[in-house]
Amino acid sequence: MTHTYKVTGMTCSSCEAKVKSSLLLLPDVTAVAVSKEKQTATITMEKHIPLSVFQHSLNEKYTISAIEHNETAEQAKSWVATYKPILLIFAYITAIALIAAIKYDAIDWMHGMNVFMAGFFLAFSFFKLLDLNGFADSYAMYDIVAKKWRGWGFVYPFIELGLGISYTIGFQSLLTNIVTIVVMTVSIIGVLKSVFNKRKIQCACLGAVFNLPMSTVTIIEDALMIVMSAVMLFSMLYR
Template identity: 55%
Template sequence: MTHTYQITGMTCTGCLAKVESLLKKVPNVKQVDISLTEGTADITMAKHIATKDLQLALADYPKYQLSEAHTHHAVVEQNDQAENKSWLQTYKPILFIGTYLFAIALIAGKTSDGINGLTAMRIFMSGFFLAFSFFKLLDIQGFADSYSMYDLVAKRFKGWAYVYVFVELALGLLYATDLLPKLTSGITFAVMSISLVGVVQSVLNKRQIKCACLGAVFNLPMSTVTIIEDGLMIIMSLIMLLI
């Protein structure tokens, strides 16, 4: 038998993965199919399971609330409001961060003869990795859940999602101190290239999943903005490798 339940509090694919894993641990649950858009879960069970038992499975995560599927309208309205946000409103966090980093890079690269392009790129890349790793560290579990939904390596070995956060942090520090510049750029090129493949596949397949670039703090959808972001880092690391 299959029953449909309403689940509130899910904002990203990381939330979806967490709720799904918790519900599957309930005895007699055979299958859980969650719709993030609808805010519903179709639960197939070997025999009837009381709603309170399903709610108890989510008790350690109070932001997720499970109920009988009669509050559908409220969830649809909430999702419609999110979908009606403008492009600028959606990507405002990443635009602000990029603008700040660009300004800092120009200031750091300024010399009496103009702008030192290599220094400006190095500082921009340092700020990029330090800022983005900071947001990931605020909720490393949420980031790992989201990242493992599309990254080629993390889908097969979720532990890489946790390691990736500290790789970004290390790259940020190496660029800031200008230590081992060639090795740092080589690692950046390799890591970001692998990440880009998963992003491109998700965008081309029109998968409605959350971009994990800013961790689980902001609900940014996967889009061409993510491709541009990763592609920019790949191009800059390649330039620094070749010069």
């Protein structure tokens, strides 16, 4: 991917060299051609990089702006491309859950959520188990339990697998939902700390198979599991 940007503030060859060297230091940037006469920088990158990242890398005397593309559209395309695996998985599981929830003229939302939870845990544990050691390494970078005991990274996928099977067969629904709330609450604490501290690390939600960055998507994923299990738990206790 190559884009040409307007860069103002360059007045000499030294400025040109500084802008080029600063941009080349950024991850995913593979080539940079800078012209002080045209006040431009043509940047080749492995994936789209937000304009704010480029600006942050430059000295405050230089200002960079997009001139040949729509920055908002490019960021949206880049976001979809980055999270495509998890978006597809959620789409499949949601579709199956909705189909399972439809009964005659009504929709059984509780059954639909149960199917969704089963599909979620079975699918996500599968990807983690494909490279258990890689998942444990990634998980230990941010999870509050795995940081202190790396073995938790080896145990966690099997807990997810057990929860997926439990939701599938309806085993001890009360206990299953309580365990889900506890496990996902512990998990989301480390995610929240990493996102709020703006740590650029790999999310281990799909194991080490896909290189997904830690972001609000991970928070939503964990929070959704907590909310759905809490709703089902409340429904069982007060029906």
